[in-house]
Amino acid sequence: MPLNRRDFLKITALAGAAAALGAPVTRALLNRGGLSRVTATHYLMGTIVNFALIAEDRKHAQTALQATLDRMQSLIRVYDHRPPGSLLGQLNANGVVHQPPAELAATLRQAIHFGTLSQGAFDVTMKPMLDAARAQLPISPELIGSVNYRLLQVSDDKISLPRPGMAVTLDGIAKGCVVDAGAAFLSRLGFETVLVEAGGDLMANSAQDGQTWQVGLTHPRAPQETITTVSIRNQAVATSGDYMNYFSADYSAHHIIDPRAGRSPSLLASASVIAPSVTEADALSTTLMVLGVEDGLALVEKLPGVAALLVTKDLKIFRSSKFPTA
Secondary structure, eight states: OOOOHHHHHHHHHHHHHTGGGGSHHHHHHHTTSSOEEEEEEEEETTEEEEEEEEESOHHHHHHHHHHHHHHHHHHHHHHOSOSTTOHHHHHHHHSEEESOOHHHHHHHHHHHHHHHHTTTSSOTTBHHHHHHHHTTOOOOHHHHHHOOGGGOEEOSSEEEOOSTTOBOOOTTTHHHHHHHHHHHHHHHTTOOSEEEEETTEEEEEOOSTTOOEEEEEEETTEEEEEEEEEEESSEEEEEEETTSSBSSTTSSSBSOOBTTTTBOOSSEEEEEEEESSHHHHHHHHHHHHHHHHHHHHHHHHTSTTOEEEEEETTOOEEEOTTOOOO
């Protein structure tokens, strides 16, 4: 598939930011001899997905990467509402699916958790609202009132949407779930030093004490540059921003919508989160874009293992107390 400029920038950003693998982790491990750095790039979920790992056997690593890719693609089919006949598409069309895959039920339960945690700032039932925003249609009070994650009913046997017109999108959490699954799959196959990255959301694992990955966070107004660099180990990073998918030249209308108000939040240009899992970091970065600086940082300070860096539209930077210094 041909790459556009934005895709190319994502690759070059990874090459610099996750020079991660060129930095302390790679040097220390490769210097021991008998180890190779193995990388791969694929197009999934509408974005570039990058893999990097340290392996003793390059051929085995390449086979493992293909198996990991297959696993990630199988999850994407579960989470994506767009393909005709998809499970999520059936849920949105019919209001119910029976005997759902365990992964779908688990992810929806996580989505409900983040909805409760954020008091509705994160809401996976906002697909009709997002569709209207993308079509530049007015979002009526009735439409706002129909968005309510609390009505989503999830059990092992059935998932249902009780009101006509309700629909779910997992775009704010599914990418994190898929990246987590990819990293976990490689770990089960015996690879301990791994980076899996998808459109800026990544998991960086290393079994070696003291070996960290250097990860650059994208500048929201100059995507080819980084606004800061952090050192992480066995942690996830995710960034949400108004620049990633915008509907107006001034970034005032974009793909992140406050489900409580029916419009794009006006304060932040980007929100980056460090968390134990990419699922958590992905959902929280979207949530913080909606909550803004004060409420967003107040939420982060309550969560174990979570840190955040927020950039306002006038490029002021705010960090939570646990966010690492460059």
